[in-house]
Amino acid sequence: xxxxxxxxxxxxxxxxxxxxxxxxxxxxxxxxxxxxxxLIGRLLYDSKLILEDQLAALARDSxxxxxxxxxxxxxxxxxxxxxxxxxxxxxxxxxxxxATEARxxxxxxxxxxxxxxRNMATGASTADLAVILVxxxxxxxxxxxxxxxxxxxxxxxxxxxAVNKMDLVGHSDAAFFRIVADYxxxxxxxxxxxLQPIPISARHGDNVMSRSAAMRWYSGPTLKEHLESVEIAxxxxxxxxxxxxxxxxxxxxxxxxxSGTVASGTIRPGDExxxxxxxxxxxxxxxxxxxxxxxxxxxGQAVTLTLEDEIDVSRGDILARAGERPEVAxxxxxxxxxxxxxxxxxxxxxxxxxCGTKTVTASITELKHRIDVDTFEHxxxxxxTLNEVGTVxxxxxxxxxxxxxxxxxxxxxxILVDRLTNQTVGAGMIRFALRRAANIHLQALDIDKAxxxxxxxxxxxxxxxxxxxxAGKSTIANLVEKKLAAAGRHTYLxxxxxxxxxxxxxxxxTEADRVENxxxxxxxxxxxxxxxLIVLVSFISPFREERQLAxxxxxxxxxxxxxxxxxxxxxxxxxxxxxxxxxxxxxxxxFTGIDSPYEAPDNPxxxxxxxxxxxxxxxxxxxxxxxxxxxx
Amino acid sequence: MSFxxxxxxxxxxxxxxxxxxxxxxxxxxPVMLYSIGKDSSVxxxxxxxxxxxxxPPFPLLHVDTTWKFREMVAFRDATAKRLGLDLIVHTNPDxxxxxxxxxxxxxxxxxxxxxxxxLKQALSAHGFDAAFGGARRDEEKSRAKERVFSFRxxxxxxxxxxxxxxxxxxYNTRIRKGESIRVFPLSNWTELDIWQYIRAENIPIVPLxxxxxxxxxxxxxxxxxxDDERLPLAPGxxxxxxxxxxxxxxxxxxxxxxxxxxxxxxAIVGEMLIARTSERSGRLIDSDETASMEKKKxxxxx
Numbered sequence: 001x002x003x004x005x006x007x008x009x010x011x012x013x014x015x016x017x018x019x020x021x022x023x024x025x026x027x028x029x030x031x032x033x034x035x036x037x038x039l040i041g042r043l044l045y046d047s048k049l050i051l052e053d054q055l056a057a058l059a060r061d062s063x064x065x066x067x068x069x070x071x072x073x074x075x076x077x078x079x080x081x082x083x084x085x086x087x088x089x090x091x092x093x094x095x096x097x098x099a100t101e102a103r104x105x106x107x108x109x110x111x112x113x114x115x116x117x118r119n120m121a122t123g124a125s126t127a128d129l130a131v132i133l134v135x136x137x138x139x140x141x142x143x144x145x146x147x148x149x150x151x152x153x154x155x156x157x158x159x160x161x162a163v164n165k166m167d168l169v170g171h172s173d174a175a176f177f178r179i180v181a182d183y184x185x186x187x188x189x190x191x192x193x194x195l196q197p198i199p200i201s202a203r204h205g206d207n208v209m210s211r212s213a214a215m216r217w218y219s220g221p222t223l224k225e226h227l228e229s230v231e232i233a234x235x236x237x238x239x240x241x242x243x244x245x246x247x248x249x250x251x252x253x254x255x256x257x258x259s260g261t262v263a264s265g266t267i268r269p270g271d272e273x274x275x276x277x278x279x280x281x282x283x284x285x286x287x288x289x290x291x292x293x294x295x296x297x298x299x300g301q302a303v304t305l306t307l308e309d310e311i312d313v314s315r316g317d318i319l320a321r322a323g324e325r326p327e328v329a330x331x332x333x334x335x336x337x338x339x340x341x342x343x344x345x346x347x348x349x350x351x352x353x354x355c356g357t358k359t360v361t362a363s364i365t366e367l368k369h370r371i372d373v374d375t376f377e378h379x380x381x382x383x384x385t386l387n388e389v390g391t392v393x394x395x396x397x398x399x400x401x402x403x404x405x406x407x408x409x410x411x412x413x414x415i416l417v418d419r420l421t422n423q424t425v426g427a428g429m430i431r432f433a434l435r436r437a438a439n440i441h442l443q444a445l446d447i448d449k450a451x452x453x454x455x456x457x458x459x460x461x462x463x464x465x466x467x468x469x470x471a472g473k474s475t476i477a478n479l480v481e482k483k484l485a486a487a488g489r490h491t492y493l494x495x496x497x498x499x500x501x502x503x504x505x506x507x508x509x510t511e512a513d514r515v516e517n518x519x520x521x522x523x524x525x526x527x528x529x530x531x532x533l534i535v536l537v538s539f540i541s542p543f544r545e546e547r548q549l550a551x552x553x554x555x556x557x558x559x560x561x562x563x564x565x566x567x568x569x570x571x572x573x574x575x576x577x578x579x580x581x582x583x584x585x586x587x588x589x590x591f592t593g594i595d596s597p598y599e600a601p602d603n604p605x606x607x608x609x610x611x612x613x614x615x616x617x618x619x620x621x622x623x624x625x626x627x628x629x630x631x632x
Numbered sequence: 633m634s635f636x637x638x639x640x641x642x643x644x645x646x647x648x649x650x651x652x653x654x655x656x657x658x659x660x661x662p663v664m665l666y667s668i669g670k671d672s673s674v675x676x677x678x679x680x681x682x683x684x685x686x687x688p689p690f691p692l693l694h695v696d697t698t699w700k701f702r703e704m705v706a707f708r709d710a711t712a713k714r715l716g717l718d719l720i721v722h723t724n725p726d727x728x729x730x731x732x733x734x735x736x737x738x739x740x741x742x743x744x745x746x747x748x749x750x751l752k753q754a755l756s757a758h759g760f761d762a763a764f765g766g767a768r769r770d771e772e773k774s775r776a777k778e779r780v781f782s783f784r785x786x787x788x789x790x791x792x793x794x795x796x797x798x799x800x801x802x803y804n805t806r807i808r809k810g811e812s813i814r815v816f817p818l819s820n821w822t823e824l825d826i827w828q829y830i831r832a833e834n835i836p837i838v839p840l841x842x843x844x845x846x847x848x849x850x851x852x853x854x855x856x857x858x859d860d861e862r863l864p865l866a867p868g869x870x871x872x873x874x875x876x877x878x879x880x881x882x883x884x885x886x887x888x889x890x891x892x893x894x895x896x897x898x899a900i901v902g903e904m905l906i907a908r909t910s911e912r913s914g915r916l917i918d919s920d921e922t923a924s925m926e927k928k929k930x931x932x933x934x
Contacts, residue, residue, distance in 0.1 A: 020639050021639065021640050022639065022640060023639075023640030023643055092777045092792070092793075092795060093777070094769075094773075094776040094777050095769045095776055095819070095820065096769075096770075096776060097769070097770045097820070097822045099822075099824070104640040106820055118797050119797065121797070121799065122797045122798055122799050125799035125800045126799075126800065234637065237637060246650070246653045246654060246657055247653040247656055247657045247683075249683065249685070249686050250686070251685045251686040251687070255685060257685075259653055259682075259683070260653075261646060261649075261650045261801075288684070288685065289681070289684065290680060290681040290684035291681075298637050298638070299637070300637070300638045300642075300643060300646055301638070301642075301646055302645075302646040302649035302650055302653070302682070304684070304685075315657050339797050352806065354802050354804070355802075357654075357657070409800070410800075410801075413799070413800045413802060414802065415797075415799060415800075415802045415804065417804055417806055422804070422806035422807060422808065423796060424796045424797045424798075424799075424804045427797065427799045
């Protein structure tokens with residue numbers, strides 16, 4: 001054979017073999033400087049995946065940024081961002097790929113610094129196994145415990161404890177076994193099915209791809225051997241059938257299919273399926289794919305199902321077998337990792353909630369406790385900040401179908417998205433449904449809002465006055481109410497200070513209490529609108545999100561936001577209640593405009609330039625708005 | 633149960649299809665960047681599978697620098713016609729008017745005007761809120777850090793230090809008007825996966841990937857194909873017929889050929905397995921500076 005023909009034969013073999021290899025996804029984690037990136041660099045280098053031009057660039061970079069003297073600094077291979085190379089640290093998850101004769105691997109290299117814990121959780125969410133690195137000189141560090149805990153929380157059941165830098169402790173077996181014992185002691189409760197300790201030196205390659213001559217006392221597998229042979233059961237296949245409908249496939253009037261990825265289980269033509277939310281049932285007519293119809297669809301496959309009957313199915317629905325349905329609820333308990341920098345979790349604040357292919361609105365009704373990820377203790381907490389983990393109760397705007405995360409991660413995981421910034425702020429894992437949701441059904445009433453409003457001959461509405469303390473909100477609202485009453489309108493005025501003396505007297509002025517304050521007022525305003533009234537609300541209501549919440553509670557067009565826009569200097573000069581003086585003197589904390597922010601509305605229905613006009617003129621302006629919208 | 637039913641390639645396929653369906657379901661106006669190369673060919677094939685029996689519910693967009701190989705353009709038009717898909721071809725009219733070319737203006741400026749700026753023009757003009765790209769994380773180190781759903785601000789820029797966490801298969805698709813998401817369904821594929829999949833699925837690719845006798849000139853160790861008469865020849869420089877092929881395809885003056893006898897997929901992979909340089913080393917635009925890809929991506933490059 002010529003050399004080209006030989007290469008082609010080897011290549012054909014490689015292609016066949018590569019096609020049928022199994023895939024293992026793992027992440028490397030551990031404290032900063034424990035050598036995670038160096039290990040991955042070593043795996044890639046020893047798998048011959050670093051090519052000449054990359055090696056030349058690496059050698060150049062090593063001299064410029066490297067920390068390995070004249071040696072090649074493998075960390076620079078994976079730290080791909082400029083900022084990372086300059087600072088010599090890993091900031092974000094990097095995904096790397098290598099293959100051995102036995103398996104293909106996707107590696108998530110995750111950051112070790114505390115402030116990037118969320119990125120570690122990101123890498124863990126798609127991994128089957130975690131390689132937790134420990135520096136042989138330093139042993140178990142807080143970050144080792146933290147990463148082990150988060151790996152466990154996200155459902156990782158297989159762990160390699162890679163005790164690295166063995167060369168720096170003289171390849172001592174005593175050092176290794178001491179660390180292993182320490183680790184086993186605290187990892188006992190974390191539910192790992194396999195825990196394989198391996199003494200390695202990533203820089204020199206000992207026990208990574210090949211056995212170390214320096215550590216003959218170690219008789220276990222090398223890292224490569226273990227990664228190639230560890231059995232990761234794909235349990236999804238054995239679980240009940242679930243498929244979240246992702247996209248309704250309608251190429252023409254004669255075809256209506258439901259496209260999605262089988263999350264777990266198996267389904268065949270003729271099998272009965274139920275739409276979990278509505279309870280409607282049908283049978284699978286065909287499993288349609290570009291490669292032809294299939295006799296069965298298995299966990300992990302992306303397919304399109306057609307059904308025998310014309311039932312109502314849309315994106316977000318979960319298809320299941322009638323006898324093995326997921327739970328359906330609008331309230332449940334969950335573990336939550338907070339991921340947003342600068343904005344803490346606000347119980348009561350509405351967030352977007354995405355689980356499977358369904359997105360609804362959700363708020364945290366109760367923060368049961370925060371979990372100290374170093375001691376695993378449960379601590380009382382009023383909020384969660386970046387990288388903190390807690391157990392919460394959530395309430396959704398509508399029921400969804402789900403499974404507990406421990407039973408089925410595909411149907412039990414969710415993310416929270418901030419509605420204004422669109423940032424992903426939290427990642428959660430559902431524990432169980434709260435039964436109270438199932439037992440409280442809305443009572444349908446015969447006399448409804450329209451009937452009550454008709455009796456009063458008016459259109460109900462919320463007029464929401466927002467602005468700084470001393471802006472003139474209450475004065476203007478009071479005048480508006482007088483003018484409305486004179487015109488024969490039925491009204492009610494909810495005033496911030498008055499409500500705080502009654503309904504909300506248990507609340508203080510922290511950000512969390514302010515959110516709850518507005519939530520209660522918004523709900524009260526909604527009840528009054530339901531009673532057919534024109535409700536005037538006069539509250540500082542400094543946060544956009546809560547005003548949005550109030551707006552969302554009533555119907556479109558029923559909410560009129562009036563920004564009483566008085567410059568801070570003017571409001572402070574007025575200081576009708578002497579509050580600014582006290583705030584400046586440090587006697588009142590969290591005072592809006594002084595040490596707590598006021599978020600002005602972006603698009604209020606009306607902005608009152610209230611700095612230098614009389615309250616009466618301003619009230620007339622509100623009345624004119626109401627007239628054009630036919631409320632007054 | 634302790635077996636994995638799907639091979640790694642089947643998993644990669646299913647993941648890519650899931651990503652594409654998510655975009656179709658959640659965005660108002662998506663588009664697929666079609667660069668005619670092998671990765672684009674795989675991505676397009678996956679789209680045909682993802683939505684079958686429907687057609688992919690988005691058009692293809694090709695940013696034509698006017699310096700693509702002629703065979704690429706012919707292949708592009710034939711592919712769109714064969715699959716019955718809408719194809720949008722956009723060239724930066726300003727760059728065209730100014731006669732921006734890779735010889736007089738340098739590879740870097742040329743790429744910025746005719747690719748990055750052109751792409752931004754097309755995305756803005758059509759108001760696309762999501763754009764698929766065929767980039768893979770194994771290609772380049774800043775790509776290895778990028779999300780599958782990669783957020784772009786109003787000016788199409790990428791902020792590598794402020795990426796949204798991306799957990800499980802739950803993609804955050806929320807954007808404000810003017811912002812967009814670049815979506816990379818092939819993120820976790822390697823070059824070997826791509827070739828394997830092309831072979832397994834019999835996906836048509838541009839013939840330039842296979843060895844043939846082609847007219848080339850050698851410049852600083854790079855073989856540049858004389859694809860048309862616009863390539864300025866230095867005094868005494870004469871194109872010669874050599875047996876060459878391309879590992880990656882871009883603008884012909886900027887894409888180096890390699891000497892090769894590989895006329896089959898197996899032979900290509902055979903060469904790849906013993907190759908000692910990465911596939912992008914043939915791309916003259918990548919080696920300008922160490923972090924050049926990250927810089928270009930911040931500016932809106934794919």
